[in-house]
Amino acid sequence: MEKKLFELAVEIVQAQAAMSKMTAEDIEQALVRVYNALHKMRLAEDQGRSILQGETLFQAPGASAGADPLSSIREDKVVCMECKVELRQLTANHLRIHHLTPREYKKKWGFPLKQPLSARMLTNLRSRSAKKRGLPENLRIYLDRKRENKTISDRQIPAAGPSRSKKSSFTTF
Template identity: 45%
Template sequence: MAKSLVEMAAELVQAQCSSTSLTAEEMAQSLQATYNVLHNLQQDESRGVAADVGLAKPALTGSPEKSIQKHKIVCLECGEEFKTLSSKHLQTHGLTGREYRQKWGLSLRQPLCARELTDRRKKLGKARGLPDNLRKSIAARSGKTTTKASAGTKKATAGAGKKTTTRKSKPSAAAKSAATKS
């Protein structure tokens, strides 16, 4: 024969009392709270509602951009919170980062991590000189030179028969390390 809710609640509170000391009032409150939880679970089960104990999904109303917050990003598939949505986590939903962004209408350039982390990475990249190096790389690929030294050389060669001098730029850290290795 199945146990009643009161019996189950009493057993749970009794187990709790064996590990911690409770006053009579605290035991009564604990018994009542335990009974109410068991009663609600039983009602949910009878209605066919799966009860997620302690796993409440966040209420994200409005646009999916609200899932990307300052200190966390909320997975729109399962409701879990992360600092960054890794490809490993997205694989559990059968998605890639690109597919996730397309499914939820996010920009394909939107980082899938908390804004705080994105800002920190941006500052570190600027401190290392990535924007300038990227511009130089793009200019080198397209055949254009936009550095100050080359601009000065073009102006000097435009003059009729003038002797031109070019400034030499200092080698980059990568060039120095490559030179020391060889």
Template identity: 40%
Template sequence: MAKTLVEMTQEIIQSQISSKQMTLDEIKSACTDIFQTLKSLQEAETNGADTEQQEGNAAPIADPKKSIQKNKIICMECGQEFRMLSPKHLASHGLNSKTYRKKYGLSARQPLCSKTLSEKRSASGKERGLPENLRKYLDARSAKNK
């Protein structure tokens, strides 16, 4: 059976009181605030405000290529925006970067970060000489195989 707003408010207040001391006025104020917040959330849920927000995020999620934008990347699973899709976030969906790329048809070499961040990382790597070192390694490896 679903809990009433009063029961949920009571549980929240009890947990607040157990973690810190509150005066009677603070408890009254917190009860009112929490109840009003829960009530507005319930009304928004009933009126479908949440579904409108999800539909607003659904458009960018439709095309995986469009999810990677200049200053953000949109998670295709939940629609949240990030500068980079972290392994921790992907794990919350039961995925890792490899399975995420495969699921949405992205290249294995496609960075799961915004284009700006990817460009910064590329420039930083070039400053440190990574491409030159990689070239030296590849030359040495090909000479060894001959």
């Protein structure tokens, strides 16, 4: 039976590695975690116990139950605080699984609202790309023009008041 559990763990980790970039160390840790989880589930099944949905099967080394949300955003990945899945970016589509919007997720876990929910590497890459294309300078120019147009329109006062039509002194019966 142990060999089958190991084979199952290998298949699960292979599928996971095919979907996201994983280092050799990540693969090794994932393999150990998946094998331990399968083993504990098998033991519970043999003993007739059920594993509760909220019960933790294993504790990852160095991880605590009440982990700091800001530490979930790492250089090469971000960990969803709801389901502990590691991704390059927490998308609105992923958060919809948990019935949350990005704003609700940030408020729930105490992230600053301007904090991007993506790996630092990805955030830096996008920032460099935007700077290369001149977006910050173009934004400044746009905002300056908008401010100028607003002040000009505020200064313009209509030369003549609203026109009133004069009533005719003749009445018809």
